[in-house]
Structure formats: C-alpha cells, structure tokens
Amino acid sequence: MRTLRLVALAIVCIGALACGCAVAKPTWAPSAIEMPVHQVGPHSYFVEGRLEEASAANQGFIANAGFVITGEGVVVFDALGSPALADRLIAEIRKRTAQPITRVVISHYHADHFYGIPALRAVGAKIWADARAKAYLESSAAQERLAQRRALIGKYLGADFTLPLPDRWIDHDETLRMGGLTLSLHRLGPAHSPEDLALLVEPDGVLFSGDVVYAGRVPFIGEASTRLWLTALDRLLAIPCRVMVPGHGPASDTPRRDTALTRDYLVFLRAQMGRAVANFDSFDAAYAKIDWAQFKALPTFDAANRRNAYAVYLEMEQESLGQ
C-alpha cells in the first residue's frame, strides 16, 4: 500500500514538473474580507482599504490598491498588506478580466502596500519598485515592522513569509505603452517614504498617488521628511489628472482640494513643532499646549498623532541644528 502511495506521489510530482505547474500550496490562510472595488476610469479601478490602523479584525486591509486593464495584461498598483489580501484583489480582478496580471508597481515599501507581493508573483506578475527602497529592506525597522505584523496577522502572511524583493528596481521616471494605453511612472520620493512612486494612466486621467496623499485620516509620518513631502505634493499636483486615487481614503476628482488635509496637517505640525524647538520647550510640554481641534475628529488621530508630532519635533530639531 505504502509503495503504491509513493508511486502515485512520484507520478504527481513528475507530472507537475513536466507541465511546469507549481506543486507548492500557499502557506497563508485565505481571507474572505469585504473588498470594495471602485471603477475610476474606462480601464482603471481601485480597492479601498479601511481608514484604520492595522488590526487583527481588519487583517491589515488599511491601504488602497489600484489596477489597470490595458488590453495587453493587467497592471496592479500596490500589493496590499498580506498575500491573503492580494489573493482577494486577484479574485476581484478575475471578475472583470481574464487577462494575465503582468506587472505590479509598488508605491513604497510600507507593510500595508507590499506584503501581498508573493500572491501576485505566484500568478506570474513582475514586481517593480523604486530603488530607494533598498535601504529600508536592509534596516532593523523593516524587521521590527514584520515582527509586529506577524503578531497581528501572521496567519495571512504564511509561516515562510519573508520581506519580498521586487524583480526590477526603478531609478528614473518612465513611460510604458501597453494595449494602446500610456502609463507613466513618477518618482516622488523622498517624501512620505524615501521611495514614493506615483502612476498616471494617461488616457483615463487617473493618478495613483500612493501615500504622498492621505484622504480622510491622519497620515502616517514615520521616518518621512515633512519638508520634502510638502515639495512632493506640489510636484504631484503638477501632474495633470482627472481623478486622483490616494494611498488611503476615497478617490478625488478635485485633487487640489483633497490634498489639502495632508498638506495642512504637515504644515501645522511643522509650525507647532518648529516653534517648540525654537523656544526650547520639551516635546511633552509643547504637545500638551497645542490645540488639536482641527484634526482631533479624524480617524487614526488617537493612534497616530502623538507619534507623528514627535517625529516632526525631532525633524525640526535636526533642521534647526542644520541652520
């Protein structure tokens, strides 16, 4: 009986090798999370993550991802926060087209945007990311974030999950022509991250901005340079578009108005923290004195604001030392 089973297994393996099929099964648990899809142009769509911090309950589905059906394959913008979420994205794409998913552009290497890469790679997509992400991948911060996500949503990552590299590093702005569409990649970093990329779908007038824009929630600042981020916002607004899809929050057909929250928040933090540093106030004393009314009601304020303010306090200290 055992011999028969071994022979059967050998036949399956040889058959799989002969047809080039992968025998490995995904090691991540499947997700059944609701994933709303919005069409924002004739060829352009996005799924909208929740305006929350990552949690076990939301499975880390807190960022947006876009896709463009070109006629010569599907281009995906961002891979979401786990392979399980990326499988859900692939399922939504499959409801709309049988074309292969050929490319994935990663807006930046934050966990909620690139941990889904293994699932997209498994269906044959090539992954592109900005070369400035290399430093993050080698950092202890990247490993700390991975440990935090494993504790939170480990089963959706799979037991053998490691930080996925892209297949190609982007080091200049470039234009792709696929299926009659022109797609242009714009390097905006360093801004929200060192490596921010935006994607413009030219005939649709749809601009996927990544996290250079947050709509409807307090941004995540982390290691960002807010000074360069503000400059990048200006460069983003100079790209002509009809609809802008931010990294978090709903799409906008009035980009100038709807980038105001991100801009106002960064300007406010810089002004407040800059004043505190100039007055030699401690961070705690400065933070307690500030009237946060303008931002207090926004989602993620409680989770993110103090951490953001402290990051900007340190940045303003650095700037004052530099002057």
Ligand SMILES: [Zn+2]
């Ligand atoms: Zn981010």
